[in-house]
Amino acid sequence: MTPIIQAKNVTKIFGSTRSPNATRSLNSVSMEIFPGETVGLVGESGSGKTTLARTLIGIETATQGQVYKDGQLLAARRDWKNMRLDVQYVFQDPSTSLCPTMRIGAALAEPLIVHKKCPASERAERVRDTLLKVGLHPDVARRLPGQLSGGQRQRVSLARALMIEPKVLICDEIVSGLDVSVQAQVLQLLIELQNELKISILFISHDLRVVRYLCDRVYVMYKGEVVEDGETGPIFETPQHPYTKSLLASIPGVKHEKPEPAMQVVP
Known part of the structure; x- marks a missing residue:
């Protein structure tokens, strides 16, 4: 199956590559999003999650590497414009x-x-x-x-x-600023929208309980690199990378706890 969105060895450096003050936010990151799945992207603040998402949609330009949509390289400006018909970004703060x-x-x-x-x-x-x-x-x-x-x-x-x-929603920490009860409603809404519309979702979050509940696969980022990826169950039950282990250990019970959100119509 061809991924809807694919990043290959994407590197993002802010500032001149010749400057000692340049910041390497992404270092040769690769990931795939397939039709109809929810992919989690987790990691601590500053790990590069949002930079990767913004690069996938063209808000940021990769310093090195390629981004593909439906197997086609996104190179020209027209390619990126057409891509945004199929990929939409939902920001953490709606006021933006x-x-x-x-x-x-x-x-x-x-x-x-x-x-x-x-x-x-x-x-x-x-x-x-x-x-x-x-x-x-x-x-x-x-x-x-x-x-x-x-x-x-x-x-x-x-x-x-x-x-x-669109075919893909990029949801960047969209429930982090909401009350717990409202978070549950929005999460249930995402599930229902995906079931109805058959869309793919890239779900960026620092809340591992939410990711455990919602996502089919997970990418773990640390210092601008993907250090572990795979199906959600194995990642949470038997993590392999030391950073993933420490991330899960920081939240007791996250391997087994699953929220049970309820949907309601808001007038």
Whole structure:
């Protein structure tokens, strides 16, 4: 099976490669995301998780290495633009992706206009259907981001990413700033969206319990490198790399505990 997204030996250096002050954020990292799976990306702060995700979607440019979509090398600017029709990024803080003065309905319709995905006469219905899909009442379309709770704003961010029907969602610490009960609702929402839409998810998190519950496979990053990867069960039950062992040992019970989130519609 061909991966939807694949990174091969990706290195990212911030600053001039000739400067002694240059920072090597990624060092020859390779990873794959296949259709319909949820891939976890874990590691401590500064390990390179977000830099890798941003490089996969072209927000950052790799210093060395290649990124492929559906087996095709992403090289030209047009390649990256077309790729973003299939891969959407959901940020940790919804305020970074939602304009505070733009009503939610307009914010959700914007990707449809930019990418010319549907006629103007159908946009309102698409917005309504997508809000319902993420568990929000259609009346939310008339509100501003500041009138919503943190959990509602994160659902809106998910809805905005889903508007153009992508194949992959990159979810970067999207539940870390939410209350535990709201985290559970968003996680259940991701599971239901994946089952319904058959999308792939790259789930970046420092919460190993969440990753254990949600992900099919896991990549463990340490100091800009992938030190271990594989199916979630074996990684958590029989880790091989010393860093993975220490990471799991820092949270007692993480090998066996699984949260049981519950979904509800937020008005």
